[in-house]
Amino acid sequence: MTTGSVLLAKGVRQLTDAGVPNAPRDARRLLAHATGVDAGRLTLILPEEVTEAAEARFAAVLQRRAAREPVSHILGYREFYGRKFKVNRHVLDPRPETEILIEVALQQPYGGVIDLGTGSGCILLTLLAETEGAQGIGIDLSEDACLIAEQNAIALGLEHRAAVLRSSWFDGLQGQVDLIVSNPPYIAPVEMSDLSPEVHDFEPHMALTDGVDGLSAYREIVARAPDYLVAEGRIIFEIGPTQGAPVSQLLTAAGFGQVQVIQDLDGRDRVVCAVKPS
Numbered sequence: 001m002t003t004g005s006v007l008l009a010k011g012v013r014q015l016t017d018a019g020v021p022n023a024p025r026d027a028r029r030l031l032a033h034a035t036g037v038d039a040g041r042l043t044l045i046l047p048e049e050v051t052e053a054a055e056a057r058f059a060a061v062l063q064r065r066a067a068r069e070p071v072s073h074i075l076g077y078r079e080f081y082g083r084k085f086k087v088n089r090h091v092l093d094p095r096p097e098t099e100i101l102i103e104v105a106l107q108q109p110y111g112g113v114i115d116l117g118t119g120s121g122c123i124l125l126t127l128l129a130e131t132e133g134a135q136g137i138g139i140d141l142s143e144d145a146c147l148i149a150e151q152n153a154i155a156l157g158l159e160h161r162a163a164v165l166r167s168s169w170f171d172g173l174q175g176q177v178d179l180i181v182s183n184p185p186y187i188a189p190v191e192m193s194d195l196s197p198e199v200h201d202f203e204p205h206m207a208l209t210d211g212v213d214g215l216s217a218y219r220e221i222v223a224r225a226p227d228y229l230v231a232e233g234r235i236i237f238e239i240g241p242t243q244g245a246p247v248s249q250l251l252t253a254a255g256f257g258q259v260q261v262i263q264d265l266d267g268r269d270r271v272v273c274a275v276k277p278s
Contacts, residue, residue: 002055004046007031011062018066021196026071027062033075034058068197080122083129085152087120090144092207094122097264098183101238101271102126104262105181110134112177114228116169116221117141117184119207121149121162127181128161137173138164142206169220176230183238184217185210215246222250231278236271244269 011027020026032039034057035050050058061074070093072078078087080094081102087093105127111134115124118138128134138149146166153162165172187209192200199208210216218237225235235256239247244261251259256274264270 002050004031004035004042004048004050007050007055007058008046011058014062014066018068020065020068026065029071030061030065030074031058034061068201070198070202073202078120081126081130083126083156085120085122085125086148086155088148089202090142090204091119091148092183092203094120097270098123098238100262100264101181101183101236102130104271104273105179105234105236106130108234110177110179110234112136113179113181114170114173114177115139116180116182117207117217118149118164119145119183121152121164123181123183124149125152125156125158125162127179128158129156133161135161136163136177138162139167139169139173140164141166141168142204145204145207169217170224170228173228176228176233178230178233180221180225180229180233180235181237182217182221182235184221186214186217186238186240186243188212188214214240214243215250218243218247218250222247222254222256226254226256226276229276231276233276234273235276236273239269239272241268241270244272247272248274 008031012024015023015027028042029039032042035054064074072087072093077084078093081099085094113127113136115138118124118140121138124136124138128136140146143166146164149164153159185208189209248259251274257277258275260273261269262271
């Protein structure tokens with residue numbers, strides 16, 4: 001048998017040779033997964049011998065990662081705002097930048113939420129988990145994504161406050177809420193080739209690009225959102241780094257006020273929010 005340290009070094013070399021970014025980090029996470037220990041405790045077992053079964057599991061997951069399959073798909077989950085969300089090839093991976101949208105939403109109270117293009121449900125379910133008594137609906141055109149969102153709602157104990165509807169944007173909805181959120185497909189087709197293999201080859205293209213110019217989803221949502229927002233209700237979008245101005249203009253032209261663009265930690269435009277006038 002082989003020690004964990006030897007296996008880890010081998011894994012780092014294999015991932016590095018395959019061009020995987022952050023190979024040491026990923027190798028550690030995958031070795032922890034293969035050996036069944038918490039990633040934070042991996043150092044404690046590195047001097048120990050690893051069973052043949054665990055070594056075989058590690059070899060298998062290394063091969064998958066070397067083919068650029070995301071670590072989250074191999075593990076079956078991605079952490080977001082302190083919680084684990086089930087993910088697979090049918091939904092976008094929750095990303096740290098999206099937590100900015102959460103922080104903006106939490107700045108003011110809300111009781112009802114609509115999440116358009118909910119995917120894994122990470123935005124909707126986080127907002128409900130962070131606000132006692134809030135209820136919401138997650139909308140997605142993908143049946144597979146809706147199933148993942150429903151499973152995440154159950155895992156977080158939020159199935160009684162979160163409904164998931166397979167639909168196109170607002171179709172089938174009635175009534176008004178005080179918060180609409182969305183991380184719609186905003187990558188233009190010409191930008192798709194710039195994506196990493198982990199994103200381009202393993203995440204659903206319908207959740208990444210609108211197939212037009214990256215703005216068509218915002219146009220449709222902004223045009224219809226006033227009918228589903230109460231007076232003084234808020235709408236919050238995640239955007240691409242070049243879309244702050246055009247999305248703000250769409251909101252202003254539709255009569256929304258208090259339009260703001262919020263930047264991420266790298267200084268890039270990341271979130272746009274606005275308020276429906278009273």
